Amino acid sequence: MKNFIVVCCCLAFSTMANAAEFTVDQKDKKFTESEMNIAVGDTVNFRNDDPFSHNVYSLSEAKSFDLGSYPKGESRPVTFDQAGQIEVGCAIHFDMALIINVK
Amino acid sequence: MTNYSKKQLHILLLAASFVLPMQAIGSTLKAGDTSLQKWLLPGEVPQPDNNKMTPDRVELGKMLFWDTRLSGDGNMSCASCHNPLFGWSDGLPTARGSKSKVLGRASPVVTNTAFNAMQMWDGRKKTLEEQAMGPMEATVEMNMDIGNLFKWIKSNKGYKTAFDKAYPGEGINQSTLSRAIASFERTIVSNNSPFDQWVKGDAKAMSKEQVRGFGVFLDQNKGNCAACHGAPNFVDNGFHNLGLASYGDEKPDMGRFVQLPLARMKGAFKTPTLRDISLSAPYFHDGSAATLMDVMQTYADHGYVEGNISPEIDSINLTKQDMQDLVAFMEALTTPPKPFTLPILPLD
Numbered sequence: 001m002k003n004f005i006v007v008c009c010c011l012a013f014s015t016m017a018n019a020a021e022f023t024v025d026q027k028d029k030k031f032t033e034s035e036m037n038i039a040v041g042d043t044v045n046f047r048n049d050d051p052f053s054h055n056v057y058s059l060s061e062a063k064s065f066d067l068g069s070y071p072k073g074e075s076r077p078v079t080f081d082q083a084g085q086i087e088v089g090c091a092i093h094f095d096m097a098l099i100i101n102v103k
Numbered sequence: 104m105t106n107y108s109k110k111q112l113h114i115l116l117l118a119a120s121f122v123l124p125m126q127a128i129g130s131t132l133k134a135g136d137t138s139l140q141k142w143l144l145p146g147e148v149p150q151p152d153n154n155k156m157t158p159d160r161v162e163l164g165k166m167l168f169w170d171t172r173l174s175g176d177g178n179m180s181c182a183s184c185h186n187p188l189f190g191w192s193d194g195l196p197t198a199r200g201s202k203s204k205v206l207g208r209a210s211p212v213v214t215n216t217a218f219n220a221m222q223m224w225d226g227r228k229k230t231l232e233e234q235a236m237g238p239m240e241a242t243v244e245m246n247m248d249i250g251n252l253f254k255w256i257k258s259n260k261g262y263k264t265a266f267d268k269a270y271p272g273e274g275i276n277q278s279t280l281s282r283a284i285a286s287f288e289r290t291i292v293s294n295n296s297p298f299d300q301w302v303k304g305d306a307k308a309m310s311k312e313q314v315r316g317f318g319v320f321l322d323q324n325k326g327n328c329a330a331c332h333g334a335p336n337f338v339d340n341g342f343h344n345l346g347l348a349s350y351g352d353e354k355p356d357m358g359r360f361v362q363l364p365l366a367r368m369k370g371a372f373k374t375p376t377l378r379d380i381s382l383s384a385p386y387f388h389d390g391s392a393a394t395l396m397d398v399m400q401t402y403a404d405h406g407y408v409e410g411n412i413s414p415e416i417d418s419i420n421l422t423k424q425d426m427q428d429l430v431a432f433m434e435a436l437t438t439p440p441k442p443f444t445l446p447i448l449p450l451d
């Protein structure tokens with residue numbers, strides 16, 4: 001049992017050590033990326049670079065979240081812990097869209 | 104360090120007092136300035152690949168838009184609620200539907216809606232084509248039996264000819280009917296207002312009060328209006344809760360939240376265009392503001408019902424003069440009306 005826990009911790013540490021961080025801005029009512037590919041365990045920071053509030057959300061099966069709305073300069077992270085295609089939007093601004101492929 | 108005389112300092116301070124507001128709003132309030140050109144609408148209205156506008160499609164759409172026989176009681180057409188006499192709305196606080204039933208929301212204007220990313224107060228339809236059948240199908244609105252509708256249109260020789268010309272070989276169906284109505288709606292465009300002339304370089308097109316109002320409109324510490332009513336169509340294709348009194352009702356209209364169940368969308372409604380806004384009182388989705396000055400007062404008061412008010416409203420700081428200037432500016436967004444020719448409807 002003790003050995004099993006050690007293995008799990010090592011695996012977790014290994015996953016965390018390899019995880020990457022990305023930043024996507026919201027600028028001029030658009031995400032600065034329209035589609036991106038990341039790995040399971042990676043984190044994306046969503047930063048608002050517009051002079052008004054944005055929201056970031058997804059209702060996709062692989063990752064569902066709602067970061068609320070926040071003002072210019074603020075950034076909020078999401079760690080993607082499951083593979084799949086995730087459609088990200090801004091609830092406030094209808095035509096903002098980003099696809100994240102988590103592999 | 105440079106030494107300035109009192110007179111020089113006075114001149115510098117005076118100059119700064121003119122420059123600082125410009126920096127705050129990020130635009131120069133000078134007719135024809137390059138920074139303003141983003142406010143001009145594109146020359147051509149966006150059209151989907153499967154429904155490019157032709158005179159035959161527009162004419163058919165106009166007939167359908169005005170034909171009361173598309174309603175269950177034969178007494179309502181699209182134009183009943185979207186009437187050019189009232190700025191393509193109906194002059195009522197909220198719409199009247201079948202049997203004059205009072206509906207919950209104001210009739211939205213059709214003006215420039217072709218430039219928007221979605222339709223309806225809650226954005227539940229994306230395109231004009233997707234929206235067109237909705238009021239006919241809704242029992243509380245035009246209350247039309249759709250099967251009977253197409254049976255009748257197909258039996259009408261005038262309509263058969265018009266559909267054949269507009270959509271050769273495609274028949275008479277929901278797709279061709281919707282596309283025809285959408286084609287007509289794309290002709291309802293406001294893009295030649297005094298503001299547009301001013302942006303193009305005619306310094307006399309707007310009064311000093313209207314130019315001042317545009318400054319208040321852009322200033323993030325005053326009107327902050329452009330945060331939502333952005334260039335070029337004075338929209339953000341977005342949804343906001345304005346804290347209107349009706350949101351405090353026991354069972355308020357939850358707006359966009361019904362389509363997208365996220366907290367920020369509770370009581371949020373689509374940002375309407377401000378082009379031709381002076382023609383379509385009363386205002387807001389619930390028709391609660393009788394005049395543009397009432398609208399200004401609502402914003403100056405930062406709404407009336409707390410809970411989910413758009414953060415953009417917090418920074419609004421309006422004096423009475425600012426409000427008057429803003430109203431003057433919005434009156435400069437009206438394109439001079441042109442004569443409108445009504446269609447002759449085919450009787451059989």
